[in-house]
Amino acid sequence: MKREGNCIIGQSGGPTVAINASLSGVLQGIFENKLYNQVYGMVNGIEGLLQDKFLNLSEIFTSQEELDRLTQTPAMYLGSCRFKLPTCEHSEDVYEDLFNFFEKHNIRTFFYIGGNDSMDTVLKLSNYAKENGKDVNVIGIPKTVDNDLPMTDHTPGFGSAAKYVATSLLEIAHDTYIYNIPSVTIVEIMGRNAGWLTTASILARTEYSPAPDLIYLPEVAFDMDQFIEDVKAIKEKRKNVIIAVSEGIKDCEGNYISASSGAVDAFGHKQLCGAGKTLENILKAELGCKVRSVELNVLQRSASHIASRTDLDEAVAIGKAAAKLGSEGETAKMVCYKRVSDAPYQVEIFSYDIAAIANQEKTVPLSWINERGNDLNEEAITYLRPLIEGEVHLSFRNGVPHYCNIAHLHDRH
Amino acid sequence: MKREGNCIIGQSGGPTVAINASLSGVLQGIFENKLYNQVYGMVNGIEGLLQDKFLNLSEIFTSQEELDRLTQTPAMYLGSCRFKLPTCEHSEDVYEDLFNFFEKHNIRTFFYIGGNDSMDTVLKLSNYAKENGKDVNVIGIPKTVDNDLPMTDHTPGFGSAAKYVATSLLEIAHDTYIYNIPSVTIVEIMGRNAGWLTTASILARTEYSPAPDLIYLPEVAFDMDQFIEDVKAIKEKRKNVIIAVSEGIKDCEGNYISASSGAVDAFGHKQLCGAGKTLENILKAELGCKVRSVELNVLQRSASHIASRTDLDEAVAIGKAAAKLGSEGETAKMVCYKRVSDAPYQVEIFSYDIAAIANQEKTVPLSWINERGNDLNEEAITYLRPLIEGEVHLSFRNGVPHYCNIAHLHDRH
Numbered sequence: 001m002k003r004e005g006n007c008i009i010g011q012s013g014g015p016t017v018a019i020n021a022s023l024s025g026v027l028q029g030i031f032e033n034k035l036y037n038q039v040y041g042m043v044n045g046i047e048g049l050l051q052d053k054f055l056n057l058s059e060i061f062t063s064q065e066e067l068d069r070l071t072q073t074p075a076m077y078l079g080s081c082r083f084k085l086p087t088c089e090h091s092e093d094v095y096e097d098l099f100n101f102f103e104k105h106n107i108r109t110f111f112y113i114g115g116n117d118s119m120d121t122v123l124k125l126s127n128y129a130k131e132n133g134k135d136v137n138v139i140g141i142p143k144t145v146d147n148d149l150p151m152t153d154h155t156p157g158f159g160s161a162a163k164y165v166a167t168s169l170l171e172i173a174h175d176t177y178i179y180n181i182p183s184v185t186i187v188e189i190m191g192r193n194a195g196w197l198t199t200a201s202i203l204a205r206t207e208y209s210p211a212p213d214l215i216y217l218p219e220v221a222f223d224m225d226q227f228i229e230d231v232k233a234i235k236e237k238r239k240n241v242i243i244a245v246s247e248g249i250k251d252c253e254g255n256y257i258s259a260s261s262g263a264v265d266a267f268g269h270k271q272l273c274g275a276g277k278t279l280e281n282i283l284k285a286e287l288g289c290k291v292r293s294v295e296l297n298v299l300q301r302s303a304s305h306i307a308s309r310t311d312l313d314e315a316v317a318i319g320k321a322a323a324k325l326g327s328e329g330e331t332a333k334m335v336c337y338k339r340v341s342d343a344p345y346q347v348e349i350f351s352y353d354i355a356a357i358a359n360q361e362k363t364v365p366l367s368w369i370n371e372r373g374n375d376l377n378e379e380a381i382t383y384l385r386p387l388i389e390g391e392v393h394l395s396f397r398n399g400v401p402h403y404c405n406i407a408h409l410h411d412r413h
Numbered sequence: 414m415k416r417e418g419n420c421i422i423g424q425s426g427g428p429t430v431a432i433n434a435s436l437s438g439v440l441q442g443i444f445e446n447k448l449y450n451q452v453y454g455m456v457n458g459i460e461g462l463l464q465d466k467f468l469n470l471s472e473i474f475t476s477q478e479e480l481d482r483l484t485q486t487p488a489m490y491l492g493s494c495r496f497k498l499p500t501c502e503h504s505e506d507v508y509e510d511l512f513n514f515f516e517k518h519n520i521r522t523f524f525y526i527g528g529n530d531s532m533d534t535v536l537k538l539s540n541y542a543k544e545n546g547k548d549v550n551v552i553g554i555p556k557t558v559d560n561d562l563p564m565t566d567h568t569p570g571f572g573s574a575a576k577y578v579a580t581s582l583l584e585i586a587h588d589t590y591i592y593n594i595p596s597v598t599i600v601e602i603m604g605r606n607a608g609w610l611t612t613a614s615i616l617a618r619t620e621y622s623p624a625p626d627l628i629y630l631p632e633v634a635f636d637m638d639q640f641i642e643d644v645k646a647i648k649e650k651r652k653n654v655i656i657a658v659s660e661g662i663k664d665c666e667g668n669y670i671s672a673s674s675g676a677v678d679a680f681g682h683k684q685l686c687g688a689g690k691t692l693e694n695i696l697k698a699e700l701g702c703k704v705r706s707v708e709l710n711v712l713q714r715s716a717s718h719i720a721s722r723t724d725l726d727e728a729v730a731i732g733k734a735a736a737k738l739g740s741e742g743e744t745a746k747m748v749c750y751k752r753v754s755d756a757p758y759q760v761e762i763f764s765y766d767i768a769a770i771a772n773q774e775k776t777v778p779l780s781w782i783n784e785r786g787n788d789l790n791e792e793a794i795t796y797l798r799p800l801i802e803g804e805v806h807l808s809f810r811n812g813v814p815h816y817c818n819i820a821h822l823h824d825r826h
Contacts, residue, residue, distance in 0.1 A: 015588050044593040075587035082592070166813050167718055174488040174816065175428050175715040177823035179495070180457040203813060208820035240823055294710040302588040305580055305719050308812070388812035399721070399801035400579050400616060403587065407621035410590035410653055 003327045005108040006038040008054065011143075012045035012083070012114035012121070015075035015298075016157025017164075017307045018315035019143040020404070022113050023078065024071040025319020026141070027061055032320075035327035040105065043408065046112075046121055047081035050097060055408065066404075071316055072394055073403040074304040085121045088128055095128050102136050109137050109326035113319075115144035115155075116359065119334060123358040126332035137331035140354055141322045143315075145301045147196035150362045151352045152336035156318060157301070159311030159387035162200030164300045165189055166388060169204030169244065172294060173211040176240045183290040184231060184241045184283055187212065188276030190300055192248035194363045195219050197300070200384055201244035202376050211242035218248035219364050220373035222257055227279070228286050230374050235287070249275050305401055309390025314347065321349040345386035416740045418521040419451040421467065424556075425458040425496070425527035425534070428488035429570025430577075430720045431728035432556040433817070435526050436491065437484040438732020439554070440474055445733075448740035453518065456821065459525075459534055460494035463510060468821065479817075484725055485807055486816040487717040498534045501541055508541050515549050522550050522739035526732075528557035528568075532747060532771040539745035539767060550744035553767055554735045556728075558714045560609035563775045564765045565749035569731060570714070572724030572800035575613030577713050578602055579801060582617030582657065585707060586624040589653045596703040597644060597654045597696055600625065601689030603713055605661035607776045608632050610713070613797055614657035615789050624655035631661035632777050633786035635670055640692070641699050643787050648700070658688050718814055722803025727760065734762040758799035 009026055011019055023041075030036055043053040055078070061067050070077060088095050102110070112122050122140035129136045142149050145161035169187060176185050189198040195217025204211055213234045216222060234241045249257045258275040276293035283291045314337065322335045333351040340346040368380040395402045422439055424432055436454075443449055456466040468491070474480050483490060501508050515523070525535050535553035542549045555562045558574035582600060589598050602611040608630025617624055626647045629635060647654045662670045671688040689706035696704045727750065735748045746764040753759040781793040808815045 011591075015591055044591075048593065073587070074584050076591045079593060080591040163812055168712055168716075170813050170816070171487055171715045171717065172711060173823075174486070174819065175711045177819055178424075178428055178457075178489045178493040180461065180492060203811065206813075206818075208818040209823065238823065294712075295708065297707040297710075298585060298588045299581055299707075299712075302584045303581075304584065385811060390812075391807075391809055393806070394804075396804055398616065398798060399576055399803075400583050400619075403583070405619075405621040406587065406590055410586075410622065410651065 003036060003108045003329065005036065005106040006040060007036045007109040007111065007326060008040040008042055008107050009057070009078070009111040010042040010045045010049065010113070011076040011078045012080055012112060012118040013144065014115070015080065015301050016143050016145050017074050017160035017302065017304045018157040018311050019113055020073045020077050021071045021312045021315035022141050022143060022156055022319040024067050025316035026111055026323045027057060028067055028316065029320035029323030035323055036108070040107070041078045044079040045081035045083060046085060046098070047083040048079065049101065050094065069402065070404050071312055072304055072307070072392060074302040077404055077406060079409045084117060085124050087124065098125070099134055099136065107136060109139065111139050111141060111322060111326060113141040113143050115142070115146065115149065116361065119149070119354055119358040122334065123332065123354045126354060129331065137326060137329055139322050139326045139330065140334035141318060142334060142336070145197060146191060146194055148194040148361045148363065149357060150360045151334070151357050153339040153347060154337060154387055156311060156315035158196065159308040161197055161300050162203070162384060163308040163388035164303050164306050165197055165200040165296060166203035167306055168296055169201045169211060169242070170206065170209065173204065173209045173242055176242060180239070181290060182235065182239055183292070184235070184243065184287065186243045186245060186276045186279050186293040188245055188247055188274050188293060188295045190296070191218060191246040193218055193361060195246040195248070196364055198244050198246040199364055199368070199376055199380050200388070202380055203384055203388060210238070212244035213238065213241050214243045214374045215376055216243070216245045216249050216374060217364055217369065218246050218250055219366060220369055221252040222249040223252070224282070228283070230372070231283060231287070245275050245279065247275050304392070304403070305394060307392045308388045309392050310387060312392060318349055325351055342382050342386065416449060416521045416742065418449065418519040419453060420449045420522040420524060420739060421453040421455055421520050422470070422491070422524040423455040423458045423462065423526070424489040424491045425493055425525060425531040426557065427528065428493065428714050429556050429558050430487050430573035430715065430717050431570040431724050432526055433486045433490050434484040434725045434728035435554050435556060435569050435732040437480050438729035439524055439736045440470060441480055441729065442733035442736030448736055449521070453520070454491045457492040458494035458496060459498060460496040461492065462514065463507065482815065483817050484729055485717055485720070485805060487715040490817055490819060492822045497530060498537050501537065511538070512547055512549065520549060522552065524552050524554060524735060524739060526554040526556050528555070528559065528562065529772060529774065532562070532767055535747065536745065536767045536771040542744065550739060550742055552735050552739045552743065553747035554731060555747060555749070558610055559604060559607055561607040561774045561776065562770060563773045564747070564770050566752040566760060567750055567800055569724060569728035571609065572721040574610055574713050575616065575797060576721040576801035577716050577719050578610055578613045578709060579616035580719055581709055582614045582624060582655070583619065583622065586617065586622045586655055589655060593652070594703060595648065595652055596705070597648070597656065597700065599656045599658060599689045599692050599706040601658055601660055601687050601706060601708045603709070604631060604659040606631055606774060608659040609777055611657050611659040612777055612781070612789055612793050613801070615793055616797055616801060623651070625657035626651065626654050627656045627787045628789055629656070629658045629662050629787060630777055630782065631659050631663055632779060633782055634665040635662040636665070637695070641696070643785070644696060644700070658692065660688050662688050717805070717816070718807060720805045721801045722805055723800060725805060731762055738764055755795050755799065
């Protein structure tokens with residue numbers, strides 16, 4: 001099964017808590033089965049590779065302890081890039097540079113861990129290799145907190161972000177209910193076009209806490225008047241209203257609610273107000289009660305301290321499956337999860353043609369959303385809950401998590 | 414040692430992760446030593462008590478499992494209030510109402526868990542009892558993420574918030590370093606007058622990550638020109654600059670930096686911009702590179718999922734000590750931590766006259782801050798590090814933390 005020669009792995013796009021777990025899985029799959037001679041890692045994805053920036057991962061990760069630490073380290077050990085690979089027609093030299101590099105370093109397989117844009121890179125490179133008779137196969141490994149890749153039941157990284165969102169919403173509820181005064185709290189959650197991560201807020205509900213009382217996704221056009229009505233209706237029933245909104249909610253003309261405020265600060269700079277802050281200002285004027293907005297910031301994609309065990313375990317497994325697939329010479333494929341059963345929760349890993357995945361976006365099924373567009377049904381819970389199950393026991397050092405050393409990323413190059 | 418009769422406990426002020434641990438400690442101390450007949454809990458502090466809102470905690474917390482769950486539940490099981498007890502000269506009827514309640518329910522000891530304002534309540538009630546020959550003693554138990562109470566080495570709740578801040582800063586660093594483009598990230602941390610919680614950001618530094626590169630506290634007047642110079646100087650050396658600022662930083666005239674923007678949104682509402690957002694806008698104009706601000710929101714005071722073991726253990730212990738003190742008939746005292754040694758870290762619990770504590774505020778020692786006012790020295794680390802040591806293993810249910818049921822708080826009353 002061993003593929004003669006070496007391979008290279010890269011990471012690209014936005015960070016998640018599980019993308020290093022997939023990298024760790026690829027490495028574990030290769031080391032355990034001796035699938036390649038050397039495993040290289042591109043630093044800052046394909047953009048870094050074009051500048052000859054790479055590491056020898058076979059020399060760095062020499063113990064299971066280090067591989068386990070990598071599994072639990074947030075963001076990207078190898079660094080990322082936001083680089084749209086140009087088409088071969090426009091920039092053949094870029095492709096020649098890359099494949100010269102592959103030849104020079106005897107690279108047989110190119111693994112790329114990423115989201116939509118990264119899968120476009122996988123497609124283009126695999127096409128180039130086929131069309132030009134290059135013996136380099138290309139495998140994509142999904143990751144994104146946005147969960148918007150098609151074909152796969154879900155994406156590595158989503159479950160941990162979902163666990164962060166649900167846990168945070170519950171903790172915000174505890175923080176909110178303590179005062180005996182009416183209040184509205186808006187929690188803004190990541191997701192520009194797909195509201196998957198906001199759907200996870202429903203998992204915060206318990207027998208004693210209905211939060212979030214209202215949930216708004218980009219999949220449904222946002223109507224400001226109806227929103228204000230919805231909030232007022234809940235306020236009649238409950239002292240504290242807690243609302244989950246996607247950052248990407250849009251009005252019926254497709255304009256972001258976040259952009260519509262057009263605020264300018266004292267220095268004349270345009271204030272880019274998020275959806276949460278915009279709704280906060282509007283509700284303050286409408287309701288005359290305490291209103292606050294909380295932006296679940298970058299921690300929702302980088303808080304490894306509240307990772308989902310299921311997510312990390314699966315991310316390692318999908319990395320291992322990718323390693324096997326690559327070593328078998330498969331190309332132009334992305335590894336995917338297939339859900340075999342909800343209860344007990346069970347997934348299998350398979351692979352699918354990258355051409356059907358790249359540049360596609362999967363949004364939340366409209367059948368999950370109620371008619372009023374402000375809540376979700378049981379189907380959402382059935383899908384979501386298994387993905388956040390299980391906890392990770394990090395190792396700590398000096399009171400903070402002991403993550404992998406990433407000094408190679410933050411020095412000025 | 415048993416004090417004949419009953420006692421009542423309340424919580425007041427802003428939430429922390431450890432305030433329920435102190436409540437649990439008081440209950441454990443009482444139950445283990447049978448110190449009182451019944452333990453009541455006021456709902457929404459003294460304000461709720463004046464409306465006759467209370468629970469019988471002896472009937473609710475009947476197992477160690479429930480007491481342990483309470484220890485790990487964030488915010489306030491009993492609810493809070495922001496109520497400044499008027500002076501007896503102005504509102505004697507309020508005092509009469511309270512002491513009538515105490516007499517009616519045979520309350521011998523009044524325990525109050527809170528920060529500065531709550532200790533003012535402890536002082537006033539104990540004075541009234543003394544002056545009017547009432548056999549009710551009053552004991553204060555500190556809590557605040559702000560760590561600004563005098564006499565005690567630190568306050569319950571601070572260590573967990575500090576652990577959240579340090580861990581989050583490290584995770585934000587991992588999230589930041591992945592891109593090979595220059596960027597500045599500003600992290601805004603709670604603290605209006607005292608910068609204690611912002612000092613904890615220094616604990617995020619590891620051998621591979623210098624973040625935060627700059628630290629600004631309210632204790633030092635904030636100079637905008639110097640700030641911009643500081644950021645530019647770090648930017649020369651490092652690709653990514655990460656800055657920790659207290660929400661309460663002020664200029665040399667004492668004006669909050671957060672208030673100075675005076676922005677107005679498209680609806681004509683005044684935008685209350687925080688310090689982080691204000692600095693973000695200024696740096697964007699000055700530097701022309703990627704600048705973002707992250708507000709560590711209410712989770713820094715309510716994220717029990719990353720609580721400090723040291724903090725929770727100590728909070729239980731100080732609660733038990735308060736129970737003992739109360740049962741001995743002591744009054745007008747707050748329980749305090751005394752640090753016996755840094756290495757090994759060791760604290761003792763003692764009590765101190767409330768008159769010397771109420772309405773006082775303890776700020777960060779200026780001797781910890783460098784001359785430039787943008788960093789801290791080793792003394793800060795020596796003080797802070799033990800407070801964030803140790804982790805809590807929460808129990809989870811359906812993928813989210815299994816906290817105490819607080820349905821009694823969030824219903825409309």
